[in-house]
Amino acid sequence: MSRPRAAIVVTGSELVRGDRNDLNGPFFAREALGLGVEPARITVVGDGPDELESVLREAIGTNELCLVSGGLGPTHDDRTVEIVAKVAGLDLRLDPALEQRIEKVSRLIADRLRRPYADFVPGVRKQATLPTGAVPLGPAGTAPGLVVEAGSCVVVVMPGPPAELRRLWPLALDTEPMRRVLADVRPPDRHVLRFYGVSESAVARALEEAGGDGDGVEATICARDFEIHVDLVADAGAQRRVDELAARLRDPLREYLFAEDERSVQEIVLEACRQRGFRLATAESCTGGLVAARLTEVPGSSEVFVGGVVAYADEVKRDELGVPTELLAEHGAVSGEVAAAMARGARARLGADVAVAVTGIAGPGGGTADKPVGLVHFHAVSPDDEVGLQFELPGERAWIRSRSAVTALHLVRRLLARSEHDQA
Amino acid sequence: MSRPRAAIVVTGSELVRGDRNDLNGPFFAREALGLGVEPARITVVGDGPDELESVLREAIGTNELCLVSGGLGPTHDDRTVEIVAKVAGLDLRLDPALEQRIEKVSRLIADRLRRPYADFVPGVRKQATLPTGAVPLGPAGTAPGLVVEAGSCVVVVMPGPPAELRRLWPLALDTEPMRRVLADVRPPDRHVLRFYGVSESAVARALEEAGGDGDGVEATICARDFEIHVDLVADAGAQRRVDELAARLRDPLREYLFAEDERSVQEIVLEACRQRGFRLATAESCTGGLVAARLTEVPGSSEVFVGGVVAYADEVKRDELGVPTELLAEHGAVSGEVAAAMARGARARLGADVAVAVTGIAGPGGGTADKPVGLVHFHAVSPDDEVGLQFELPGERAWIRSRSAVTALHLVRRLLARSEHDQA
Numbered sequence: 001m002s003r004p005r006a007a008i009v010v011t012g013s014e015l016v017r018g019d020r021n022d023l024n025g026p027f028f029a030r031e032a033l034g035l036g037v038e039p040a041r042i043t044v045v046g047d048g049p050d051e052l053e054s055v056l057r058e059a060i061g062t063n064e065l066c067l068v069s070g071g072l073g074p075t076h077d078d079r080t081v082e083i084v085a086k087v088a089g090l091d092l093r094l095d096p097a098l099e100q101r102i103e104k105v106s107r108l109i110a111d112r113l114r115r116p117y118a119d120f121v122p123g124v125r126k127q128a129t130l131p132t133g134a135v136p137l138g139p140a141g142t143a144p145g146l147v148v149e150a151g152s153c154v155v156v157v158m159p160g161p162p163a164e165l166r167r168l169w170p171l172a173l174d175t176e177p178m179r180r181v182l183a184d185v186r187p188p189d190r191h192v193l194r195f196y197g198v199s200e201s202a203v204a205r206a207l208e209e210a211g212g213d214g215d216g217v218e219a220t221i222c223a224r225d226f227e228i229h230v231d232l233v234a235d236a237g238a239q240r241r242v243d244e245l246a247a248r249l250r251d252p253l254r255e256y257l258f259a260e261d262e263r264s265v266q267e268i269v270l271e272a273c274r275q276r277g278f279r280l281a282t283a284e285s286c287t288g289g290l291v292a293a294r295l296t297e298v299p300g301s302s303e304v305f306v307g308g309v310v311a312y313a314d315e316v317k318r319d320e321l322g323v324p325t326e327l328l329a330e331h332g333a334v335s336g337e338v339a340a341a342m343a344r345g346a347r348a349r350l351g352a353d354v355a356v357a358v359t360g361i362a363g364p365g366g367g368t369a370d371k372p373v374g375l376v377h378f379h380a381v382s383p384d385d386e387v388g389l390q391f392e393l394p395g396e397r398a399w400i401r402s403r404s405a406v407t408a409l410h411l412v413r414r415l416l417a418r419s420e421h422d423q424a
Numbered sequence: 425m426s427r428p429r430a431a432i433v434v435t436g437s438e439l440v441r442g443d444r445n446d447l448n449g450p451f452f453a454r455e456a457l458g459l460g461v462e463p464a465r466i467t468v469v470g471d472g473p474d475e476l477e478s479v480l481r482e483a484i485g486t487n488e489l490c491l492v493s494g495g496l497g498p499t500h501d502d503r504t505v506e507i508v509a510k511v512a513g514l515d516l517r518l519d520p521a522l523e524q525r526i527e528k529v530s531r532l533i534a535d536r537l538r539r540p541y542a543d544f545v546p547g548v549r550k551q552a553t554l555p556t557g558a559v560p561l562g563p564a565g566t567a568p569g570l571v572v573e574a575g576s577c578v579v580v581v582m583p584g585p586p587a588e589l590r591r592l593w594p595l596a597l598d599t600e601p602m603r604r605v606l607a608d609v610r611p612p613d614r615h616v617l618r619f620y621g622v623s624e625s626a627v628a629r630a631l632e633e634a635g636g637d638g639d640g641v642e643a644t645i646c647a648r649d650f651e652i653h654v655d656l657v658a659d660a661g662a663q664r665r666v667d668e669l670a671a672r673l674r675d676p677l678r679e680y681l682f683a684e685d686e687r688s689v690q691e692i693v694l695e696a697c698r699q700r701g702f703r704l705a706t707a708e709s710c711t712g713g714l715v716a717a718r719l720t721e722v723p724g725s726s727e728v729f730v731g732g733v734v735a736y737a738d739e740v741k742r743d744e745l746g747v748p749t750e751l752l753a754e755h756g757a758v759s760g761e762v763a764a765a766m767a768r769g770a771r772a773r774l775g776a777d778v779a780v781a782v783t784g785i786a787g788p789g790g791g792t793a794d795k796p797v798g799l800v801h802f803h804a805v806s807p808d809d810e811v812g813l814q815f816e817l818p819g820e821r822a823w824i825r826s827r828s829a830v831t832a833l834h835l836v837r838r839l840l841a842r843s844e845h846d847q848a
Contacts, residue, residue: 296712296736308733320774
């Protein structure tokens with residue numbers, strides 16, 4: 001059985017102009033894949049009616065599913081519903097029950113803005129007008145989503161704000177037309193292997209030598225966040241081939257393999273600390289807070305992470321982290337010696353068990369012949385072990401900074417994994 | 425004269441699956457707009473040949489320009505060049521000069537990977553094979569970009585890695601076919617007004633009351649990074665209308681207007697400090713380093729920003745920022761009093777003139793009836809002034825954190841603007 005295909009259509013003038021990056025297309029695509037539906041294409045289009053109609057006509061005409069976001073607002077520029085109805089050959093009809101629900105929300109907004117509700121009436125009627133047979137969802141704010149059949153294609157239309165779209169999405173899955181599309185579809189078996197410290201081409205070669213994909217298994221190699229992910233997706237009945245392939249990849253790449261699930265490296269670090277009862281601290285120069293920001297992204301990180309010092313100026317390295325002035329003078333702020341002193345200082349001053357430090361030259365200025373832009377030193381300490389590292393990778397400031405933040409997190413991860421291994 | 429239109433086609437299986445967010449489409453769109461070309465749509469498509477051909481056929485058939493990224497690699501999955509040639513009705517031909525250049529790079533790679541160059545020969549021939557009449561660009565790595573005429577459409581094909589694409593893009597602009605497309609096009613006059621602390625709908629109303637767009641001026645209102653941007657784009661000859669409209673918007677929205685250029689709020693804050701000779705520090709709890717990370721994003725920030733403390737645990741607030749234990753006990757870590765003590769402590773301990781502090785509950789856990797998730801306190805201090813602020817906005821952890829980081833930066837901006845104003 002071949003998988004049904006979904007076309008994804010994202011509307012928004014600011015998106016097609018590149019003023020903002022689209023998040024809804026990738027969300028729809030990941031959700032579709034997880035359900036066993038193949039995302040065929042993602043099209044971003046503005047609110048011009050001709051272009052929008054042409055995109056929706058192609059999408060609806062050639063796919064089992066069409067997932068649309070945006071263009072559900074109250075103004076005349078919000079044309080998605082009207083054009084979906086036109087393409088599907090359906091009349092538009094006011095839904096009185098929906099109108100009442102939207103009126104309720106709109107009256108609150110009118111009060112808040114101190115405007116007469118009469119100003120809102122045309123918008124409310126517009127938003128409560130749906131193609132015949134459409135199932136309304138929500139609304140989220142004043143915008144309802146909808147699911148409607150257009151010939152042999154099921155069309156799902158969702159509001160553009162990503163949070164609202166994500167909130168209404170489960171409701172769309174629970175409608176009769178969507179259940180019908182998904183009735184015979186089995187979510188694929190997936191297995192991910194995540195590697196760090198190895199090149200994409202080396203992983204590609206290992207995959208080739210392990211027999212490659214095929215026979216109902218599709219392998220995708222993808223570099224993300226400076227890690228290499230191998231994503232194995234199995235058609236029904238091919239789960240054993242996935243297991244075999246995964247086993248054959250583990251062996252040659254063992255030293256780089258660090259996860260077979262989707263947890264971020266910061267989650268893995270926090271979990272490793274939690275298991276050992278360790279509290280964690282950071283000391284950052286060139287990453288300027290990125291390592292701490294990643295750690296505190298994780299809900300509950302406060303149980304493990306005590307805090308960090310962003311030590312940009314040398315005086316802050318000295319006063320807040322206790323890095324000796326002589327060390328700074330002798331080796332310079334960007335040195336393995338100072339990275340080690342920063343990590344030990346953070347551990348002592350912040351009352352942590354484990355600490356990691358980063359100091360480097362992110363550029364574009366500040367490089368010298370001895371210490372060029374892209375030179376970064378790292379150091380991690382735990383109660384029973386420590387490890388230093390340096391790299392020198394030319395690149396742009398933002399790239400050097402995020403690469404350094406990821407490197408620091410993987411260094412702590414390795415330090416904790418190593419001492420765990422020694423204890424075992 | 426109507427503007428030429430560009431279709432943007434981004435290829436990549438990992439993009440259409442939502443594994444990675446596309447950056448090339450928005451880049452092409454912004455570049456096109458800046459040149460006076462209208463981006464019609466951005467389509468993300470995988471490497472399946474039928475879908476890719478159908479997308480390219482539509483794009484090339486209905487636009488003056490088609491901007492393509494990805495699918496230029498050496499393997500059989502990289503099909504962009506072959507399909508562009510097919511759609512354009514052009515033969516493929518090996519370019520011997522280009523082959524030599526790619527061979528040179530590939531021999532270096534073969535050496536580094538310790539593989540025989542013979543393994544690379546088929547890929548090199550493939551990458552050096554272009555449609556008749558195509559202008560090769562680069563290569564970047566081993567992948568050359570190209571510009572080729574397909575009937576009445578000029579097609580630009582660029583490698584997928586964003587850094588390589590951006591590097592080759594200026595070369596594409598400098599080719600004969602692109603110069604011809606752009607010959608009669610004038611880049612539009614643009615003017616941006618940026619507001620903070622006001623709702624999108626209030627700005628929309630002010631725009632309406634100012635006469636709205638039209639008469640050769642297009643106005644887009646867009647919420648980005650918790651700011652509201654009004655982007656005014658003028659056709660040739662309508663620059664005066666833009667100036668009039670901008671003037672009519674400034675007046676009713678003056679208290680929220682903070683910039684009429686594209687500098688980020690962190691750049692504005694750093695510049696305001698630099699002008700007054702102030703050094704800046706941060707003290708962060710719930711934002712966990714995001715404020716410092718934003719400030720240090722800016723090249724040269726080390727001249728102004730001395731550093732910061734991420735004080736997640738109360739002990740760190742006490743030991744590193746000097747927040748009194750009694751204050752923490754009496755008011756709790758999330759309070760205006762503690763925010764003020766954190767800001768003053770950062771200023772004193774880190775040797776700064778100006779400091780800003782954030783403490784709040786980012787959730788999902790940790791909220792109480794008194795202090796719910798989304799309650800955040802801010803405080804900023806300068807040598808002659810200080811200001812506190814709190815907000816309580818329900819939302820998800822990531823949203824609360826980034827919203828708080830932006831709020832903190834705007835609070836310092838306002839503090840500095842205020843005292844500048846008082847001095848004048």
